Amino acid sequence: MKEILDRILPNYPPNKNDGLLPILQEIQKECGYLTDEILSEVGKYLNMPANKVYGVATFYDQFRFKPRGQFHIRLCKGTACYLHGSATYLNELEKQLRVKAGTTSRDGKFSLEVAHCLGACESAPVMRINDAWYPKVSPQELSRIIRSLKEKTV
Amino acid sequence: MLDNKEFLVEKILKNYSGIYDKPTAERLSQLKRDKILHPVIYVSMGTCGMIAGAGKTKTAVEQYLEKNKVDAEIVVVGCLGLCAAEPLLDVQLPGKTRISFQLATEDKVDDLLNSVFHHHLSPDNLLGQHKNPLLEDWPNIRYIDEIPFFLHQQRIILRNSGIISPYLIDDYLAHGGYKSLYKTVLNYTADKVCEIVDTSELRGRGGGGFPTARKWMVALGTGSDHKYLICNADESDPGAFMNRGIIEGDPHRVIEGIAIAAYAIGAKNAFIHVRSEYSQSLSILELAVKTAKSYGFLGENIFGSGFNLTIHIRQSAGAFVCGEETALIASLEGRRGVPQSKPPYPAEKGLFGNPTIVNNIETLANIPAILENGPIWFKSIGTKESRGTKIFSIAGKAEQTGFIEIAMGIPISKIVNEIAGGVKNGKKLKAVQLGGPSGVCISVKDLDTPIGYESLQAIGSSLGLGGLIILDEDTCMVNLSRYFIEFLQKESCGKCIPCREGTKRMLQILDEVTRRPREESSHETLERFKGVMELETLAEVIRDTSLCGLGQNAPNPVLSSLKWFREEYEDHIFDRKCNAGVCHDLRTFVIDADVCNGCNICQKKCPEHAIIGSIKLPHFIIEARCTGCGICFDSCKFNAIYFK
Numbered sequence: 001m002k003e004i005l006d007r008i009l010p011n012y013p014p015n016k017n018d019g020l021l022p023i024l025q026e027i028q029k030e031c032g033y034l035t036d037e038i039l040s041e042v043g044k045y046l047n048m049p050a051n052k053v054y055g056v057a058t059f060y061d062q063f064r065f066k067p068r069g070q071f072h073i074r075l076c077k078g079t080a081c082y083l084h085g086s087a088t089y090l091n092e093l094e095k096q097l098r099v100k101a102g103t104t105s106r107d108g109k110f111s112l113e114v115a116h117c118l119g120a121c122e123s124a125p126v127m128r129i130n131d132a133w134y135p136k137v138s139p140q141e142l143s144r145i146i147r148s149l150k151e152k153t154v
Numbered sequence: 155m156l157d158n159k160e161f162l163v164e165k166i167l168k169n170y171s172g173i174y175d176k177p178t179a180e181r182l183s184q185l186k187r188d189k190i191l192h193p194v195i196y197v198s199m200g201t202c203g204m205i206a207g208a209g210k211t212k213t214a215v216e217q218y219l220e221k222n223k224v225d226a227e228i229v230v231v232g233c234l235g236l237c238a239a240e241p242l243l244d245v246q247l248p249g250k251t252r253i254s255f256q257l258a259t260e261d262k263v264d265d266l267l268n269s270v271f272h273h274h275l276s277p278d279n280l281l282g283q284h285k286n287p288l289l290e291d292w293p294n295i296r297y298i299d300e301i302p303f304f305l306h307q308q309r310i311i312l313r314n315s316g317i318i319s320p321y322l323i324d325d326y327l328a329h330g331g332y333k334s335l336y337k338t339v340l341n342y343t344a345d346k347v348c349e350i351v352d353t354s355e356l357r358g359r360g361g362g363g364f365p366t367a368r369k370w371m372v373a374l375g376t377g378s379d380h381k382y383l384i385c386n387a388d389e390s391d392p393g394a395f396m397n398r399g400i401i402e403g404d405p406h407r408v409i410e411g412i413a414i415a416a417y418a419i420g421a422k423n424a425f426i427h428v429r430s431e432y433s434q435s436l437s438i439l440e441l442a443v444k445t446a447k448s449y450g451f452l453g454e455n456i457f458g459s460g461f462n463l464t465i466h467i468r469q470s471a472g473a474f475v476c477g478e479e480t481a482l483i484a485s486l487e488g489r490r491g492v493p494q495s496k497p498p499y500p501a502e503k504g505l506f507g508n509p510t511i512v513n514n515i516e517t518l519a520n521i522p523a524i525l526e527n528g529p530i531w532f533k534s535i536g537t538k539e540s541r542g543t544k545i546f547s548i549a550g551k552a553e554q555t556g557f558i559e560i561a562m563g564i565p566i567s568k569i570v571n572e573i574a575g576g577v578k579n580g581k582k583l584k585a586v587q588l589g590g591p592s593g594v595c596i597s598v599k600d601l602d603t604p605i606g607y608e609s610l611q612a613i614g615s616s617l618g619l620g621g622l623i624i625l626d627e628d629t630c631m632v633n634l635s636r637y638f639i640e641f642l643q644k645e646s647c648g649k650c651i652p653c654r655e656g657t658k659r660m661l662q663i664l665d666e667v668t669r670r671p672r673e674e675s676s677h678e679t680l681e682r683f684k685g686v687m688e689l690e691t692l693a694e695v696i697r698d699t700s701l702c703g704l705g706q707n708a709p710n711p712v713l714s715s716l717k718w719f720r721e722e723y724e725d726h727i728f729d730r731k732c733n734a735g736v737c738h739d740l741r742t743f744v745i746d747a748d749v750c751n752g753c754n755i756c757q758k759k760c761p762e763h764a765i766i767g768s769i770k771l772p773h774f775i776i777e778a779r780c781t782g783c784g785i786c787f788d789s790c791k792f793n794a795i796y797f798k
Contacts, residue, residue, distance in 0.1 A: 017487060018506075020488035021468070021469075021471055021485065021488055022469070024471075025469055055490060056488065059490040060471035060472050060473050060485075060491070061471070061472035062469075062470075062471040062472040063471065077392070078392035079393030079590075079591070079621075079623050080392075080549035080550050080555075082637055083623070083629060083634075088738075116392050116474070117394075117431075118431055119201065119389075119395040119398050119431055119432055121393055121394075121395055121549035121555065122237035122395075122556060123202070123205050123206070123237075124549065124550075135205045
């Protein structure tokens with residue numbers, strides 16, 4: 001983690017707060033999530049109190065503070081997806097995969113995230129697992145996806 | 155012999171008369187792909203296309219070309235707007251018009267390409283042909299712009315969307331791109347640009363509808379050396395995706411618009427704020443900025459005029475409140491995205507304390523066309539109060555989903571019935587939701603209202619960003635209002651109390667309405683009714699006392715659905731009934747004694763022991779014990795259980 005910070009931070013001017021969000025975004029892209037150490041290191045670099053950095057990071061939905069699962073599931077809960085029943089899909093996923101929305105399962109296999117809108121309303125209801133898209137998911141397809149996910153090993 | 159870049163810049167861009175000598179016109183028509191020597195295959199690879207499998211389609215096309223030894227060019231284009239028909243595959247043979255196929259998944263590629271190369275088109279998957287007077291038509295095939303989805307559209311911003319490649323700046327230049335920028339920076343002063351845009355009466359497309367040029371003039375009038383322009387492309391409305399369409403279809407139009415606007419206010423730095431979810435839009439924009447810079451359209455001393463501009467691309471970190479300009483500025487400064495009270499307005503004191511203009515991406519994308527064709531032309535489109543066009547994204551229960559650009563003044567019913575093709579599966583239309591989560595529902599009665607700032611305001615609605623959601627008869631309006639309030643409550647930044655506490659309380663009330671009460675004691679019931687009675691007053695207080703637009707508009711979904719669908723609320727409150735069957739908690743399940751064969755599965759699975767009956771005899775649900783969880787409904791193999 002140290003080397004990632006050493007690589008990313010020098011690209012931004014120190015003591016300038018406007019670099020905070022791009023820095024955090026870049027770190028999260030590399031590490032997958034943010035830890036307390038990262039936040040305090042970034043704070044030191046930008047000469048900002050760690051609590052301020054934490055305050056900013058927790059304000060935005062994009063930042064995660066727990067590692068992602070091997071399969072990171074993002075279920076869209078935009079208006080179009082909601083109308084097509086994505087709320088029941090969320091229940092189903094939570095129940096079947098034993099993971100609550102916004103958390104990672106204990107074995108680190110699944111993490112579930114509810115996205116406000118993935119911007120693919122024409123394919124509603126839509127979900128993403130890692131980088132793959134699953135458009136127009138029907139209840140039957142959902143159970144098929146869940147089954148195949150469960151079978152895959154860590 | 156000039157290379158393509160030099161040719162386009164020297165001969166086309168710098169000649170804004172539009173009159174070319176013969177060899178120039180000849181070469182331009184080649185670059186515009188009117189006159190081609192080899193077949194050209196266009197694959198629509200916007201986000202919507204990629205989701206539908208355009209990546210595989212492209213691979214299949216490549217394999218086909220290799221296998222059959224066809225010498226053809228593959229061009230990747232953005233979305234045409236008809237997202238429901240993706241992946242789109244267009245083929246253009248030399249001398250013939252471009253023909254378009256819909257739903258061209260990888261397994262169909264071979265057949266489709268065979269049919270074109272053998273000049274024998276089968277009607278399956280055929281969408282239509284692109285009109286081009288220079289080329290020979292395919293016989294008996296409709297034109298794309300005669301399809302109802304496109305017939306009523308007037309495409310200015312989306313003119314090139316789905317036609318040219320967003321990855322190639324030469325495509326945009328060949329279609330007349332960057333001419334307005336060239337003309338502007340060399341011929342007009344900043345004042346003059348503001349004046350032209352003011353004459354065109356262009357108003358902000360981000361929802362507020364403030365005259366764009368007025369804002370610019372304020373920033374121009376301040377004597378600061380450091381000014382900023384922010385292009386807001388962070389559409390965080392759930393259910394809206396037209397900004398994505400603009401970027402992925404024609405990114406250079408956005409950049410040209412930004413450059414002209416920055417020139418008009420005297421800004422040297424501009425920011426584009428894009429949603430981080432749109433990874434493809436981000437990479438397209440990054441490439442577009444880079445190539446525009448290498449062509450000398452951005453950077454230092456643009457066209458030798460002494461005008462400098464740097465465009466920075468920033469990813470939004472995901473906060474709905476950042477649609478408010480002061481919150482957006484706070485987020486760019488690396489602070490929590492919390493709105494500030496105005497004045498001072500950002501145009502006077504914004505980013506880093508300097509004059510800053512925040513414009514929506516759609517507003518800026520209008521600018522090149524206004525300077526190209528003049529303000530009078532722009533004024534001739536639309537209605538008296540609302541000039542120009544507006545982009546809408548159509549989602550929900552529509553037959554055709556996608557994004558469209560229409561002239562202001564077209565009635566909503568036309569969008570719903572003709573462009574979107576009505577409601578999916580022949581269901582009945584219940585309402586149209588316009589303007590995102592803090593927008594309002596427009597009932598069927600108001601459907602003839604023309605699109606425009608004032609006309610929509612008159613019926614208590616607003617244009618918003620342009621997300622249009624079609625709701626069918628199966629939608630529960632109470633549940634939908636609850637959904638919007640839940641979203642807004644989560645996105646409330648927490649700065650002012652009416653919004654922070656008020657939305658929370660509204661959500662609690664709506665929760666009580668859409669859920670089964672935990673206990674029936676008199677106290678609970680009284681509280682429930684008290685809450686419901688307060689809903690309207692509470693909504694009005696939030697609207698009147700909140701600091702920013704998020705809070706002021708937060709009660710809209712509740713107030714509008716209360717206005718038009720009060721009986722639905724009453725059904726939920728008094729009868730505990732959800733006619734649409736959406737509010738799961740309020741369902742009561744009944745076993746059809748004629749169908750039930752007494753398999754006993756539901757009885758075993760019922761967690762509340764609410765089902766009684768002997769094996770091989772019809773079962774019965776005790777209504778008082780039933781919690782409406784629906785497990786029996788899901789587990790019955792004979793469809794003997796239904797809800798009412």
